[in-house]
Each structure stands twice: as C-alpha cells, then as structure tokens.
Amino acid sequence: MTAQTKILLKNVGHADQHTLSGYESRGGYKIIRKSLQMDPLKIIEEVKASQLRGRGGAGFPTGMKWGFVPRDTGKPVYLINNADESEPGTFKDRVLLELDPHLVIEGMLCSAWALQSNWSCIYVRGEYAFPYIRIQNAIDEAYARGYLGKNIFGSGFDHDMVVHRGAGAYICGEETALLESLEGKKGQPRLKPPFPAVAGLYGCPTVINNVETLANVPWIIENGGEAFASIGVKNSTGTKLVSASGHLKKPGVYEVDMGYSLLDFIEEICGGVPDGRKLLGVIPGGSSVNVLTADECKGVNLDYDSLKEAGSSLGCAGFMVMDDSTDVVEAILNLSNFYAHESCGQCTPCREGAHWIQKIFHRIARGEGQPGDLELIDNLCDQIGGHTICAFGDTMVLPYKSFIKKFRSQFKERILNSIKGVKQERGSFNFESSGHV
C-alpha cells in the first residue's frame, strides 16, 4: 500500500479539531486570508486547473460549474453547500461536518469569495442531528470571532452563512429539489433549463456543491491547481473519501488517491471480507449505480473512468460490499423499499414505477414470484429510465437492472421455488415487519 495523500482527513484525528481554537492551531483560516488577497477569477482558474470534479455523485467539473455563473446580473449569487447526504451507503460528509466543520466553513468562504457571493447555506439532511450541532456551533464560533458577517478578516467582504435542516427527503439532495425545499416549498426537482447557475434560489444565480467538493478548495488554493491535478489519475484528480460498508472487517470512511485499486481497497484498507467468506459483489458508488460482481471487480480502480469502463460509476463512493452469504433478493428488495419510499411523486414513471417494482420484488422475496417477473421488471426499468424529470428515475433502475442481470440465477431459483411451492425461508432482515411494505 502506497502512502495516500491526506487533504480532507488530515486532521480529523485530533479531538479538538472541531473547535475553532483546535482548527486554527493547525493552520486553519490562513488560506481564506490568502484567498481574500487574490483575484476571485484567479481562484476559479485554480479550481479549473485542479480538474476537481463534484463529489456529490455526478462528477461535474467544479470550475466549469462556477464559470457558468453570470456576473453583474445585479442579482445576488448564492452558494449552497449540499450536505443532504442521503445516498444509501454514503456517510463521508458527516465525518467532515462532525470532525472538521471549520474546514467546511473555510472551503465555503474561499468559494464564496471566488463567486462573489455574500450569502451561503449549508443544507444538512434532517436526520443528521449531531453533524448539525457541530456545524452550527462552528458557525457560531466563527461569527463570534468575526470570521463570518460583515467585513471578514478586514477585507471589506461580507459573508453570512446559515444552516438549514432538511425534513428527511432523499430527493432534496437533488440540487433543484433542494432549492425548492429551501424556498419553503415541497422538495421536488424543477424542470431544467434554466439551470441553478443562471436561475436558482429565488431565481438568482446559485452554485450548489457537495461538502467534500468545497472542503477541497482550501487545499487547492494553498498548493495550486496543478498540485491537486497531479494527485490521482487522468480525469480523476485529487483524493476521494470512500464510505466503506457491508461485509468488511474494517468498514469506515477512508481517504484514498483517485485511481486506487478497488480490490486492494477491500483487502488492504478495509481488511477484506470477514469470516473467510468470498466476495460476491460491490456497489461502488452509493446505491444508485450498477453492481459489480467479484469477477468484474478485478483490475478496476476507484476513479471515474475505470469504474465507467467496468460498467458502473464512482458516484459519491458509497462503497457497499456483499459477500457470498448475501441474499441478493432481500438486498435489492431493501433498495427498492428505499426508492419507493423516497420517490417524490412528481412525475408519473418514477412515482408509479418505483412502487410497482418494489411490490414485484417483495412478491418474489416472499415466495410468490411468477414466471415473467424478471422480464417485467427489466421492461419497467426501461420505461422509467430516461423518462423522468430528474436523475432519480434514471439511476434508480441501475441497481435493479444490474442485479437481475448479474444475479439472475438466484432470482430464478426463488421464482422457481415459489412455483414448486417450496416454502421460502427468510432471514432476520425481513421488511414485511418493518412497515415498509
């Protein structure tokens, strides 16, 4: 295992890192002081040079996104930090919010200066109570010290920052649904165009970035875009926080250079699959990507291009590992319960389709599958994907389609058993009793 660069998790081991004094004792709030001396456009140039890509899942180049913001429209520019981390299998942002909240604030301040934005908001998912307390305390501290508010660091630049707690909707992580929610409306994605960079919050130019993305900005300003771009591989620069969960000896959040070998990550960093069992498959990017079987994982690296080539996606690196003890039918039922519960209900294919597929998976799981069910699910996935307002429908169908394609024998066996009348034994992980169905 080669030494991994630490950009984001450099200081999280220190018990007082979440306090202002702890953060400053380790060089905090120096880079914002430097930034405020810089030309805002120069910062955007550096971020472009760094080739930093959005860490929320879509991987859109951050510098380019910032470049879309029209200047001198006479309207305020808003910066939103998307901390609605709701993708199943993802829990990296909470580490930053809980353990290094001032890094997040500093990253936002640097970005706000680059965008000439005087108001920013951290949209924290409703269930994140502790991260909310930590980031709110950090903001309070920063205000008390004069690091937020009027004339910060004596630069003449004003900046206000607020925290907004979501009410518990996955869809509010979609940037336009987040804006609707912030405006006090029901969290449902908007039609695009217009894109938020042009008409976002209250119709004003708005930049929405993930927590991890913004937390990278101070390092880029300190060391330069080139230095950041030299870490990782082509098209995937810098480091990535990976939320590793599932059948691993050492699950957790790890920071690795982009392009790190997937199997090495499992074996060397996460300690491998426990109890001598064998790897069955990995969902590498958070639940809304294609699953990779153990065979497909060979030679794949944790970066955008390599995973795309392997037929999946890096997403936000919600890395979920399944060993051969996994009941894939129950696993996909679990996911379909989630998507059915979280579909916002705005557009027809996703609203109706998510539930329909959930009901079919549930039927298969409880031993009432019918011949043709798998083909039906596959067909329904095609009817949903590409026909919805937002990406929810497009990505929801990815795990469904890949599961029934790659683990087809398990599904078929379950359906065959139900036709034969073999009673289905179900594990302790039973959703019928969980009230989801």
Next chain:
Amino acid sequence: MSEVAQEQVTVTLTIDGKEVTVPKGTVIIEAAKQAGIEIPFYCYHPHLSIPGNCRMCQVEVEGAPKLMIGCHTQVAEGMIVKTHNTSTQVENAQASTLEMLLINHPLDCTVCDQAGHCKLQDYHYEYNARSSRFLEKKEKKVKAEVLGPTVILDGERCIACTRCVRFCDEITETGELGLLNRGDRYVIAVNEGHELNNPLSGTVVDLCPVGALTHRKWRFNTRMWYTQATETICPGCSTGCNAKVHVRDDQVVQVKARLNSEVNKEWMCDEGRYGFDRFLPKERCLYPTKAGLELEWDAAFKELSNLKNGKSLILAAPDLLLEEFYLLKLLCDRYLPDASRALAYRERSLTPVEAILISPDYAANFQGAIFSGYIDGGESLEQQLEGHVKAIKQKKFDNILFVGDRSLTDKDQADTALLAAINEMPRRFGILSDRESPLASLSQLVFPARSILEKSGLLINRAGRLQFSAQSIDFPIGSEPEWRILNRFATALGSKFTEAENDRELTRWYLKQDPRVQGLSIAAIKNQLGIDLEQYQPQEAVA
C-alpha cells in the same frame, strides 16, 4: 418591421415531416397544434405554469440524448421533432406512461361522472389500449372528500397533474390546495384550516383531466353521452366567458368553461357556472296578456302602438342580442322618434378574486346596445339610467316599454318609490318571458318573450369582442324571441325590417345589414373564438 427582425421572432421547424413556422419561444405542443398534429398531455395548460410531470407529451427531438417533453421544450430553428405518429420510441413511452397512470387508478368508469369526456379513457384507447400487467394491490386513498362548497374529490382517480393546485396558486392566488405525501401515496388536499371556497372554485373541475374532482351540484346526475352539449357564451356579465353547456331534459346538468385565450382563458366563475340557468323564467308567458287575460297578437300590437302617443320610455335589458338592439334602434328611429331610450345597466363592486374574471356589471351585451346605436355610449350608462329613473319619478313619461326580463336592475327593483312612480304611468308594456316576475306585475300588457339561453345570436363583451351565443335550452311553444316581437310590431306600424324566420337567418341578415361587420359569418365568428371589433376590417361579402 425589417426582414432581419422578422427572422428573429419566428422559428421554422419540422414536426413529423411537416414544416411549421411559429413565434420564437413557442413550446413544441403548441407548434404541433399549429401543424395540425395532436400531442397528448395531462398536466400542461397554456395559461398555467409548466410542471412537466405527466410525461404524456414526450417527443423525439433529433440530436437530443433522450425524449423531450413537448410542453416545456421550446422550438429552435431547424429542429426536427418526431411524435407518436412517426416514432416508435415515443409511441412506447406514451403507452408506458398510460400503463403507469392506470396501475393505481380504480378503473371505476362505470360509476364515474367523467366517463365519456375523460382524458384517461380517450388516451388509453388512442395511445395504449392493452391490458395491464399489474398484479399487485392498488393504493387506497380518500374517496368522496369534500373540498369546499362546490367541489368533491376522489383521491384514487387523481393522476397528480396538479392543474387544480396551480390554478389556486397562480390564478386566484388563494392557495387552498396542495399535493400531500410522496410517491404513489400522493393526495390532493385542502390546506389546513382552509376550504376550497373562492369565486372561481368550480374551474378546478374543468381543469381536472380525469374524474378526481367533480361538482357537488352535478355529481351522479347523468352520463355525458345522454346530454345535449352546446358551445355558447355565459350571459352572467359582460366578460362573455366561453362555456359548454350540457342539457338533459331541459335541465342544465353540467357547465364547462371553453378555452379562449382572449376572453376567459379556460376559467369560469361559480356564479356563472352554477347559476347558468338562473335567468330561465319560472312561470312562462306563452301568449300576449292584458291584465292577465289572453289577447290576440294583432289586438296587442294595436294597443302597443299607443307608444306613439305621449311621452314614451323604452327600457331595454342588457342581455338582448346585438341583432335585437339593432332592430330596437331601427324601430325607435323610424316609428318612435320621440321616445326616450334607456338600458338597465348598473355597476357592482367586486372582490379582487372575482375581478380576475367577472366584469363589474350584470350586463352581458351593454356593448352591443352601444354598438347597435340603440343608446349613446358617450355618457356613462349608469348616469344615463339614473337620469331616466329621475324622470320617471318626476312623472315625465306617459308610457313605458320593458324589453326583456332584466330591463329593471335588481337595485331599481328594490326602489319602491321608482316602482310606485312606474305604476302610476298611464300605459305600461312588457316584452317578458316570466309572468311571475315583478316586471310582469308592473306591465298592463305582456308579450311572451324568451330568455337569452333560448335564442341564438351575437353578443359583444366588455372588451369589444363579438361572440356568437348559441341557444342552449329549448324554448316552449308560444314564446317568441324579442326580435320577432319587435319586427311584428314594426309590421303593425308600417313595414317589417327583416324577412328572417329564425335566429340564424336574423344573424345572417344583420351581418349583411351593418357595414361594420361586413364579410363576417357565424362560422367565422365561432371558429375564430370571437372577433375583436376594434381590429376588424370590414370586407365586401363574398357572393
């Protein structure tokens, strides 16, 4: 406008191989409509915001990575669009959308009021028409939920197009409705502490493309295919809302607004909708009567010619047809030149929500009275009426003729001094349809007329738009339209004005007579959803 500027404002695109040129900024649905191609939709409405949620209007746009929605995608120069007519991908997407919409739908068409004019039914037959693959249990939702005094909801039939919600948010700005819950548990509901009670509330039923919202007044009344539907104009005020009236057994069983972007968009007020038949007479006059006793028509006209003796006042209702005002004007000009002419026109005050649609009067055709030359529009109509009321009270008139049931406004009917003064006039005549009305008791001689709903003809709305109001209710034998009574009176006095035998012939006659409307026909007026008279250039009638 220069050629360059011309190029900028229009865009030429191809839809299903058909070239069409439309203004820049037009959405594909509207462009297709112009090309004569129907793209199906549920949630889209030209006068509401665009949510793009039903996914029924998906089309293929060359170069786009996936299907686009026709309601939101704006046209671009050289764009090539394929609809369900030419693209299997679109065809499949629409069939799939319909399949999805119907999985949780109760399919209770047999007891649904919307059956027969339901877009779910229509589109299913047109774009899907295959049996469902859904084997699971349907979602259960609220049934027969009362939303307010006028509207009732069946939650299971709702397809979440949010037209009703958007109407209350964007048009009336009363915001009573909301879409609650996520996913397929969604349900339309009234916001806490509110009820759906605004002056335009019934419009949400028209906007509902399915049977989720229905009128409490007309629920479970009749199947739509047993009704006779007429496209007509609401006579309630001078806005001239375009309406479609369904009648069964002489009873109005449903009133829907018709889309007319220049007049009422697709809205209608509750007063006009639920009270559409409020002007129908309760007790009919079916023959001329004098002091309650039947009289021969000739004898009656002979009596009426007493209008020539002494000072006479002609008081006309504001909901007469334009042709009738025109005849009344000719009659007065030729045979009663000394008679004073008045129009029952009074303004009323409106709340802001009412003012969105309703005009501040009860006078459907006061513009017609002015246009025909019957009265002078120079002075305020209310002041003119006030002057005549004063003159009546000062006993300046010997004779009075009421033309139409509403020739005395409600306010004047409450004026006892006025009524007493009228009662003291030596000769009082009425051309009325209701023999129980206060006007009938004021009149010594009554001619049996018809209500506005029982005749066809032209109306001019407040904005000066000429519209055709079609007869929506059958008239009883014995009654005569006001115009024919006036024409027969003219015959009795000398010679008749028109040879017209029925309403249509009269309208055709009028359109030839008046040089300002030359070149118009009933069909042209109907097809163009009315004619803006200020813009209209009269043409020589085509032989």
